[in-house]
Amino acid sequence: MIPASFDYEVAESAEHAVSLLADHGDEAKLLAGGHSLIPMMRFRLAAPTVLVDVGRLDDLRYINSANGTISIGALTRHSELEHSALLAESCPMLASVAALVGDPAVRHRGTLGGTLAHSDPASDLPAAVLALGATIVARGPGGDREIAATDFFTGYFESALADDEMIVEVRVAASAGGWNYQKFNRRAQDWAIVGVAVAEGGAGVSLVNMGATPLRASAVEAAVAAGASAGDAAAVAADGLQPPTDLNADADYRRHLARVFTQRALKAAGVA
């Protein structure tokens, strides 16, 4: 389908984008790679009246490292994460998860900031960022503020970003611990029916598509910290969760998958 009509503005800078958002209120949306937003507009699930194109802000496409912290510009594309030698060395989980998003054509256009702002609970990179304990830097009219990933995802496709804020950077600590990402789906290129990200040898564990947001599996993390085996820690992965029921899986099956894939991910990350 053809999307509804909208006015198109090209942002010359992040500050310009923020001021355009402030001018247009909640009718405006940022357009980065567009690989989540445009399909939603084509299905008329979204009909913003103004699109502010930040996709040309190449100064926000970078991956830098300093003092043990990796800083990634919000417009960095998934394919750039995937092929980054710096990430392969210092945060391999992020590169590896990026390589599982969609397909190459999607990864050429999709951006890290875009997928976080979109806050789809079934997406891969939000869960990876959550498990890694990242910090998300948002720019607004009053300047920058840092948002912990654990505070960022607030609801179904909802984040802590204000209407006039834009993600400009994502920061993660250089990561040396064992890690793994398990993505279960039935069809190539699909979203995960359930996914599990394990970072830092089990200190950070998050779940994909097990609720309204990507979820930090704190019970699993606590069990690992207390010395539980991978099997025992994974047994609590779905406790208290209300995962969705859809055509792919009902809630009980998702709980089962979460336990199975958490165990596999923990073992692969080095938890005995």
Place this chain on the structure above:
Amino acid sequence: MESVKFAVNGTERSLEVEPRTLLVHALRDELRLTGTNIGCDSSSCGACTVLVDGQSAKSCTMFAVQADGADITTIEGVADADGKMHPMQQAFHEHHALQCGYCTPGMVMAAISLVEEYPELDDHSVRHGLEGNLCRCTGYQNIVNAVLAVAGSGSATPIRPYQSGQGE
């Protein structure tokens, strides 16, 4: 309406489009480059794959305005001026990598990009790399064979007949 200017197969083109005009519609309906097909309309099938600045992109999931200033290559632009097929087209021909042919333009463009992006390809990585391109006829085996033939032949470069910047 918005003015957009981009190079398509090495030729500078200027268009007046609504912001909501998808790149695939600009290519097909405005520029009459109908080699690029529309399949699923939902970013899944890859029939509309073109190269944007040398990388595969689904032209149904880009607005034409996003391509302003870009260098676009469609299936019409990959053969030589004298009609000699691109090595990927030749490989698809030799390996019988198509039946009905509907997915083929997108599949060839995705495969050209894949071979350039991933220097070392094997059966598994070709299949993973072409996940975004659906073929309902072949069962993929001959497509994989064709891509592997190009990947291993050394004929993968120059993969882009039109380098970025040309026509500007």
